[in-house]
Amino acid sequence: MFLPNNQPGSFRLVYDFGQSIGTRGETGIRVVVGDDGRIWTAFPVKP
Amino acid sequence: MIKFRSSNVHADRPHLTHPGDVFVGVTGRLEIDADGRSVYVEEEFPVVELAADLWRWIAVGLEAGRDFEFDSMSTPEPGWVWIRRTDSGWRVGSLHQERPDLVVRSGAEVRAAVESFIDSVKAAAIENLETDVTQIIEQRSLGN
Numbered sequence: 249m250f251l252p253n254n255q256p257g258s259f260r261l262v263y264d265f266g267q268s269i270g271t272r273g274e275t276g277i278r279v280v281v282g283d284d285g286r287i288w289t290a291f292p293v294k295p
Numbered sequence: 296m297i298k299f300r301s302s303n304v305h306a307d308r309p310h311l312t313h314p315g316d317v318f319v320g321v322t323g324r325l326e327i328d329a330d331g332r333s334v335y336v337e338e339e340f341p342v343v344e345l346a347a348d349l350w351r352w353i354a355v356g357l358e359a360g361r362d363f364e365f366d367s368m369s370t371p372e373p374g375w376v377w378i379r380r381t382d383s384g385w386r387v388g389s390l391h392q393e394r395p396d397l398v399v400r401s402g403a404e405v406r407a408a409v410e411s412f413i414d415s416v417k418a419a420a421i422e423n424l425e426t427d428v429t430q431i432i433e434q435r436s437l438g439n
Binding site: 253254255256257258260274278280282286287288289291293294 | 368
C-alpha cells in the first residue's frame with residue numbers, strides 16, 4: 249500500500265506479510281522512500 | 296509560557312547530504328516545558344523532522360484552526376507531539392507525556408514557541424553539525 253509521507257519528496261510503503269515479523273507482534277513493514285528511490289527508513293508495524 | 300526546547304542536536308551518520316539523512320539521522324533532546332513544568336522529554340527525538348512539520352503547520356494549519364499531530368517517519372504511532380484546538384485556544388502535549396498541561400494557550404503563544412523552536416534547531420544544526428537545514432525544514436508540500 250502506497251501512502252503519502254509527512255515530508256515532501258517522499259512516500260510511505262506498507263506491506264503486510266500476514267505473519268509476525270516483529271518482536272511486538274508486528275506483521276507488516278513500513279518503508280519510507282524518497283522520490284529518487286532511496287530508502288530513508290524502515291521498521292515493523294501493525295498495519 | 297509554553298516552550299519547545301531542543302539541545303544536544305547530533306547526527307548518527309557521517310554525511311548529511313540527503314534530506315532523508317537529515318530527517319531520520321539528526322536527533323536531539325526535546326523537552327516541552329509548560330510554565331516551568333516539564334510535560335514531555337525525549338533524549339533522541341527527530342528534531343529537524345518535527346521542525347519541518349511545525350513550520351508547515353504554522354504557515355497554514357494554525358490560522359486555519361487545524362490540529363497538529365506529529366506523524367513521524369521514525370515511529371508507527373502519530374502524536375509524539377500534538378497541538379490541539381479547543382473552544383478558547385490550543386492545548387499542547389504528547390502521546391507519551393509525563394503529565395498533561397491543562398492550560399489553554401493562545402495562538403500567538405503557540406506560534407512564538409514554535410518559531411523559537413525552529414530557530415533553535417537551525418542554529419544547533421549549524422553550530423553542532425555545520426549543516427544549514429533551513430531549506431530542508433522550509434519545504435512546502437502540495438496543498439500548502
